[in-house]
Amino acid sequence: MSRFDAPRRVAIVGSGPAAMYLASHLLDRPEVPHQIDIFERLPAPWGLVRWAVAPDHPEKKLVIDRLFSYTFDRPELRFFGNVEIGSDITHQELRANYDGVFYACGADGDNRMGIPGEDLPGSWSAREFVAWYSGHPDFSHLTFDLSHPRAVIVGNGNVALDVARILTSPVAELAKTDIADHALTALSRSQITEVVILGRRAAAQGAFNNPELEELAHIPGVLVEVDWGADQSADAELSWAAQRKLTTLKDFSSKAWSPSAKKIVLKFLSSPVELIGDGRVSQICLAANQLQTDASGRVSARASDQHTLLETGLVMRAIGYRGRPFAGLPFDNKRGVIENRQGRVCANGETIPGVYVCGWIKRGAQGVIGSNKKCAAETVGRYLEDIADGATPVLNASLEAIPHLLDKRGIRYVSKSDWTRIDRFERNAGRATGRPRVKLTTSDALLEATL
Numbered sequence: 001m002s003r004f005d006a007p008r009r010v011a012i013v014g015s016g017p018a019a020m021y022l023a024s025h026l027l028d029r030p031e032v033p034h035q036i037d038i039f040e041r042l043p044a045p046w047g048l049v050r051w052a053v054a055p056d057h058p059e060k061k062l063v064i065d066r067l068f069s070y071t072f073d074r075p076e077l078r079f080f081g082n083v084e085i086g087s088d089i090t091h092q093e094l095r096a097n098y099d100g101v102f103y104a105c106g107a108d109g110d111n112r113m114g115i116p117g118e119d120l121p122g123s124w125s126a127r128e129f130v131a132w133y134s135g136h137p138d139f140s141h142l143t144f145d146l147s148h149p150r151a152v153i154v155g156n157g158n159v160a161l162d163v164a165r166i167l168t169s170p171v172a173e174l175a176k177t178d179i180a181d182h183a184l185t186a187l188s189r190s191q192i193t194e195v196v197i198l199g200r201r202a203a204a205q206g207a208f209n210n211p212e213l214e215e216l217a218h219i220p221g222v223l224v225e226v227d228w229g230a231d232q233s234a235d236a237e238l239s240w241a242a243q244r245k246l247t248t249l250k251d252f253s254s255k256a257w258s259p260s261a262k263k264i265v266l267k268f269l270s271s272p273v274e275l276i277g278d279g280r281v282s283q284i285c286l287a288a289n290q291l292q293t294d295a296s297g298r299v300s301a302r303a304s305d306q307h308t309l310l311e312t313g314l315v316m317r318a319i320g321y322r323g324r325p326f327a328g329l330p331f332d333n334k335r336g337v338i339e340n341r342q343g344r345v346c347a348n349g350e351t352i353p354g355v356y357v358c359g360w361i362k363r364g365a366q367g368v369i370g371s372n373k374k375c376a377a378e379t380v381g382r383y384l385e386d387i388a389d390g391a392t393p394v395l396n397a398s399l400e401a402i403p404h405l406l407d408k409r410g411i412r413y414v415s416k417s418d419w420t421r422i423d424r425f426e427r428n429a430g431r432a433t434g435r436p437r438v439k440l441t442t443s444d445a446l447l448e449a450t451l
Contacts, residue, residue, distance in 0.1 A: 036076060101355050110127045122277065153316050
């Protein structure tokens, strides 16, 4: 017999990896039965797996069919897509109807460079570009000027490498993926022949992972150059991972490349100082950096007075995502997360009963898809401790209270069966063209597919 006569009812805000791992952990505890309602602002689930994983990385999306769909299809779980918490339903209303409320809403903001000219047309965040080519409804209307031969990406993490691949890959190869149709059309007309990826520190401190770095060498018709700067990495004690990345970069430098129409330049020890242009970006001013090591051994970059100018018509900053404040919840603006201790939301050092966080909104924008499994286990562990201690009493709210509230407010929400129709529509459209799916890229089109 279960420890509880009635299932605990919980709400999860968000439907990406953190949310799905949360649901999986909760439903895998038979001694504490649960009924779960997942709320998603967009009409489609899966969060960054759908809206940010690069289209040429289909293997990373297999987690949907191999794990997430199994959890999603469980009868104990309901889906309320196209419902925004904070406007359609308030946090207070969630708290009044659920024994526990879990925020797994990710990080939909990004860091800024803080330099003159950053807001000129032609300057974007990589987050916006990624969402655009992934078919995110909030970004599908954007227009990127791809007419200048050079694009510059500030930051050299995996997102920067994703953007560089998409900008330089043959359109014929991208046409086999689930990239948004509007992006495929725009890229087919692109005049970009060179993408410069800037890293403020040396090659040994590159933020990319080696598998993603190695991929650059396999883009058809693209040469990879390495601009080391005044590299001091040889004098440092390096981890195995850093050594492996250096080996790959040296392989790039020594490789006999075939004649190429395009190239990617990995430029290290270089920081943007200013974006310049009359009405839109036409140049980026770069400072050459030098490494310095503090007493704790931490390596940082210090800008010199040596400046250079690069002509460019497109600059994208890929220097990190960050969470945004959520109405009714305490927010740590410095870290870009909802204030919490091991997943328990807290304000002024005091825990707020029954409210939890998981994923990037809990720990900051770091880690890969699988990192959310451990993160979710920790949050669920704290929640189970709280219900064992009686810190979150059962509310016994009606199962129909939330659907009734949404209907009363005229909110057209997407159910699990609705999502099945959308998914089938996209897959069928893809099958007809030899692609995994053809994404619907506006909320109206997604909702229409449910009918």
